[in-house]
Amino acid sequence: MQDLSPLGTKLVLADTVEPGVVRLTLNRPAARNALSRALLSELHSEIERSGADKSVAAIVLGANGNVFSSGHDLKELTAHRADADGGEAFFRETMTACSAMMRAIVACPKPVIAAVEGRATAAGCQLVATCDLAVAAETADFATPGVNIGLFCSTPMVALSRNVSRKRAMEMLLLGQPVSAADALLYGLLNRVVPASDVITEALGMARAIASKSKATVAIGKAAFYRQAELSLDEAYDYASEVMVKNMMVADAGEGICAFIERRKPEWKDR
Structure with missing residues (x-):
């Protein structure tokens, strides 16, 4: 499935920023970095490629634009309601692909560090929770708001409930309200909160420290x-x-x- 900008830009940019450190960047800013099927596939491939690269020690995952990721592409999902089966097959394929990509991050032998400079919601919040480490801007926030639109964040719940306490996870899932970066740090979703201008620098510093190990x-x-x-x-x-x-x-x-x-x-x- 093609999902490129008018200029044919890749949905996930990959750069070796320094020896041993790869930076992956979600690149659908106009769509709030929604996790379309094509983006999921590209990210999955880049994670596996970096994981298999013997020169790579750590991966920093960030995003272009002011939203880290808004979660699944609801416009793409809704368009498939016109399918003969009401979209059921496409929905199943999408959730399976998303879960496989999240598992690829966990299975990757190289630590993955989320660098969150903006909002992360639903599957975007799941992506942050799935990464091994996470740094966020003071202005970032996090939410699993599916309950507000009749779609409980069941798959984001898996990663969320493995990072924060049950009561905090249920609060986020049931209320669907944004949580500040400061609270997300207290909840255990994040490792560090820094000024927005320092997010990438901080994440790269962590990656550099990891790269110095065996x-x-x-x-x-x-x-x-x-x-x-x-x-x-x-x-x-x-x-x-x-x-x-x-x-x-x-x-x-x-x-x-x-x-x-x-x-x-x-x-x-x-x-």
């Missing part, structure tokens, strides 16, 4: 974090203990420990 170690740790979070306490400790043993057998662990003992900077081999 890529192999970071990949092991990210995968283990999400896996153990879904296990019981006993299962989590058994699993994490095995991960620690396997991590100890990685070359970079041996190098890092020796470097610490010898009081020198480690030389990572990323294996």
Whole structure:
């Protein structure tokens, strides 16, 4: 499906801004960076491409315009109500594609940092919650307002409820009201809130710090974090203990420990 601007601009821009750091930018500002089927596909591809690139250590995800993302493209969805099945097949395909893209972020071995300079609503808020880390402007806000238009934010609920407390998640889902960046920080949706002019700089600083670590170690740790979070306490400790043993057998662990003992900077081999 084509979804390009009149000038044929890509919907997701990808740039290597410095060694080890890729910046992805949602590029549908005129449509409030709504997650059309085409944008979802492009973002999914870029996440997987960066995840497979051995030179990449971290990904910063931002957006052009004054809205990070307004969520699903409601105009695109509504147009398919004219389909023979009332749009059911297209709705299912869209939700499946969106969920697959969100899971790709979690499965990506490289940490993904959301850099939010504007409003993030519905699936846009879900995207922020799905990223491993999130930095936002003081003026940004967040909402899951589907309940206001008769469409409960059920898929955004998955990521939201895994980041903030149940009571806060239910408040956002049931009231559908915007939450300030300051409150989102308190809720646990964000890591840092900074002036709007500093969002990208802050996110890149975090990415740079991650890029200074062993890529192999970071990949092991990210995968283990999400896996153990879904296990019981006993299962989590058994699993994490095995991960620690396997991590100890990685070359970079041996190098890092020796470097610490010898009081020198480690030389990572990323294996």
